Amino acid sequence: MDEVEALVFDVFGTVVDWRSSVAAELQALGKEHGVSSDTDWVKFVNQWRMGYITNTRRIAEGGSGPLNVDILHKETLEGMLDSPEWSHVGRAWDAQVRESINLAWHRLNGWPDTVEGLQALKRLKIISTLSNGNVRLLVDMAKHAKLPWDMIFSTELFGTFKPSPKAYLSACHHLSLPPAKCAMVAAHIYDLRAAAAQGMRTIYVRRPNEDEEALSTMGGIVKSKADGGEFDIVVNSFLELAEILGKSK
């Protein structure tokens, strides 16, 4: 890993805990507008997130649709609020409230190790995002959650979404580095496999309830190459990663 000059981070789930951040905002807004306290807001946010995942992957494969995640989130939200399952929420929230809650994705909080971990990693390497989130979303989130990025790459800048190869290659190109000198950091195996296919190094970070694909296809057991697995490094936190990279330097 000594050769690696830049760490390129997935954001949703890897750096920030979208589920609890958005669920907390939904719950507060539900209470404010008299939505039944039985409402399952974690289910709501999981469904919202699933709409995002389905659509970004479809568009990454060449399907049509917006390349801006604010717009994608809004379309998914409106569809949900029109559905029978969430119509009681839809009745309570007018256009202005919907605009406001859509921006909850700009106000996500880091995992407990995120800020301190990124600060330590920034002293060792270039640290950049590579996220499907749009630029403004990532800028607002960095200010909100105090994320000390050296660079913010949004796939919107490259006219695509991950896991399209173009997303990974564009980030390396603009860092003036061959892919072998860039490591992708993510909590999702699909993202790391797509990065590895372009020659990037891979760092898997375990995050709670984040990688359903690893759970369903590998029993949730993700291993490093040293342990017979497929990724260069596997860690439980950014602080653990900083310790490993600091030693190898």
Next chain:
Amino acid sequence: MDEVEALVFDVFGTVVDWRSSVAAELQALGKEHGVSSDTDWVKFVNQWRMGYITNTRRIAEGGSGPLNVDILHKETLEGMLDSPEWSHVGRAWDAQVRESINLAWHRLNGWPDTVEGLQALKRLKIISTLSNGNVRLLVDMAKHAKLPWDMIFSTELFGTFKPSPKAYLSACHHLSLPPAKCAMVAAHIYDLRAAAAQGMRTIYVRRPNEDEEALSTMGGIVKSKADGGEFDIVVNSFLELAEILGKSK
């Protein structure tokens, strides 16, 4: 200016003092390699910079050439070292030395007010670059000079150079803001005029020996609209700008 949510900064000359930073590196390297101490390194760096300006403007107008400033700087440098005027330097510097000095543009220092000024402005607005410098150059410079950007826009990301309209409009688009809510901050009238033509607000910062165009066409007297001039705000430093914007908030 209350409506303005983002400050978009020109970098070379506005944020960093390229002339003295590069001249100091040239002089040290000249001494190390036995180049005559009579060599006029400020003239050398001015000529190098002029090659960059001529080429970026030509390419912004649709001419052919590289969109990466590292490559442009290198081409200009090689041309100079082949010329009779600088052949004594060319003879002293091999390929490796030329690669190394070309990266002096990644190691520029801020003006005395830069870091403190940007920190104050970051508390009030989104602060981003909009520079013709390539991404890696701007990332290295931010780490070197401790520039606390919220976002780094390089025109290389947009496939053009300033003063092409596309450069300004792309920055506003990715900030999810109409141009009227973005202010261009620059020490050069050509840059602010191009930004204003796209509807952006304009902030002129006076920097020593930086704006030859203002000197030759306006006697160097640049005024704000309130004083009968053409720009929204005219200041002598980023700290003065932070004071003005902090009050109007």
